[in-house]
Each structure stands twice: as structure tokens, then as C-alpha cells.
Amino acid sequence: MWLLTLRDKKMDGAYAVHDDNGDKVLFMFESHDDAERYAMMIEEDPITPKSMDVIEIDGELAIRTCKLYNYKYAVITPDDFVIPPKNDNI
Secondary structure (H helix, E strand, O other): OEEEEEHHHHHHOEOEEEOOOOOEEEEEEOOHHHHHHHHHHHHOOOOOOOOEEEEEOOHHHHHHHHHHOOOEEEEEOOOOOOOOOOOOOO
């Protein structure tokens, strides 16, 4: 699986979006290409462009960790269509 990090802040954690309740949700992509496309959309945002890196992770370990710490996550499959939310704080 793949996730995104801020290029200059990798040690600060992974990219997550805010849901309707204001909670952060970690996006984990099954496809490297999908993660790359999502990263490009973030980088091309004219208002808040950010430099992103796509990193490979152990999906099972990441999911177990999210569950352990009660952190919300979403597994993005190749059949899903996601776009970065506007003005989301990373």
C-alpha cells in the first residue's frame, strides 16, 4: 500500500484529510499510480500547493496501528475516485 507525506516534513507523519466532523482520515492507496495522481493534484493546487512524496507501507501493519490508536483511515482502491478537498489543512 502507499501513502503520502509532505516532502519536507516526512517525520511529522502522513497526509490525512479532514472529514465532515473535522476528524483526520489517513488515505492509504492500493495503487502506486493512484497515490501519485492524488499527490500531483495536491501539488498543483494554486491556493495551497505542497510538495508531496509517495511512500510504500505495509498495509496490514498500518491498519492495525490505526485501529490500535483509534485513528480513522480509508483504503483507496483502484475503483475509487478521490480528489483533495479544497483548503484542507495538512
